[in-house]
């Protein structure tokens with residue numbers, strides 16, 4: 001490890017890997033620091049991703065994929081199943097251990113230097129501008145300077161806070177998630193299943209994402225507002241007891257998902273934030289893999305260009321949030337509005353939505369139509385739904 005780099009990326013998740021790769025490809029020398037001992041572990045994800053959206057950021061490799069998904073089944077509080085089906089594959093279940101490892105591997109091939117067991121515990125400053133990081137690597141403390149630091153350190157981002165950026169999140173926008181990987185179950189591996197309702201997953205949803213016919217990621221995300229009444233763990237255990245009483249639990253993971261608008265400020269002199277650290281997760285689905293990579297790509301490219309121009313000010317970096325909002329951010333804000341409206345629906349509203357969607361011919365049971373039916377009493381939302389789903 002040298003004393004100085006053009007760019008230091010903190011975090012070896014999808015956002016960090018893609019920021020590092022793109023900065024290096026544009027000529028910057030880049031160091032990526034990951035606190036855990038191995039890239040990709042532990043997995044804090046249900047591992048589902050849309051094929052078309054993944055292709056926007058990378059051509060998928062076969063070894064990243066554990067299952068192919070054709071459709072989704074949405075289950076109402078009164079147990080009615082609404083199937084959004086397709087003949088073609090729509091999504092992948094990734095193996096995030098292999099996927100994340102693969103992305104950082106690609107970044108390394110682009111010239112990125114990578115260190116694991118490297119915990120960034122502070123930022124170096126000069127006249128308020130960020131100039132590098134302090135890091136504990138394999139038990140030893142180092143100070144490493146850089147022209148730019150990219151914080152891709154996930155939902156608990158400390159880098160943003162070290163820099164003085166406002167990273168707090170409203171409790172109602174933080175989904176408290178718990179997931180168990182179950183084995184010894186029987187499941188149709190073609191569909192993902194989403195369960196809704198006040199008694200199942202208040203302010204969120206419960207998911208069953210099959211990895212194959214006998215294994216699935218079964219998890220729950222509930223709004224922080226409700227978590228104090230009854231824990232996500234109790235909701236999930238009750239569900240598993242009811243539907244998969246003989247399951248073996250192979251893996252348990254907890255984590256928060258920021259289903260919030262993008263942070264108001266994601267750049268400052270010498271610093272950019274990417275991915276969960278910048279609150280770039282899709283607020284409706286809680287999916288953040290692709291959005292982190294999209295943001296990482298833009299941030300990495302802007303960083304490399306700024307270094308060439310010898311201008312690493314927050315003003316110069318404004319190109320990154322501008323591009324993010326143009327490509328994804330506007331939809332992201334609309335998704336947040338839709339999420340807020342959906343979270344106010346009662347079980348009766350959800351049941352009525354399921355009944356009216358089931359009255360439609362099968363080919364009309366699209367996500368756009370489901371959201372339209374769900375929010376029929378809120379015509380002001382229709383424009384946002386059209387923009388997001390019917391592009």
Ligand SMILES: Cc1cc2nc3c(=O)[nH]c(=O)nc-3n(C[C@H](O)[C@H](O)[C@H](O)COP(=O)(O)OP(=O)(O)OC[C@H]3O[C@@H](n4cnc5c(N)ncnc54)[C@H](O)[C@@H]3O)c2cc1C
Nearest residue numbers: 011013014015035046047048120154255275276287288289
């Ligand atoms: C239960 C659950 C289920 C989910 N399911 C899905 C899903 O099905 N599909 C989907 O698209 N998204 C899902 N998500 C969201 C998705 O996992 C994240 O949005 C995505 O991983 C964001 O990528 P990232 O690179 O921003 O952050 P992360 O993947 O969180 O990576 C951040 C990295 O930074 C490292 N780090 C943190 N602090 C430091 C530090 N101080 N020094 C050095 N390294 C540090 C961490 O160890 C970590 O490796 C889920 C999340 C949860 C919690």
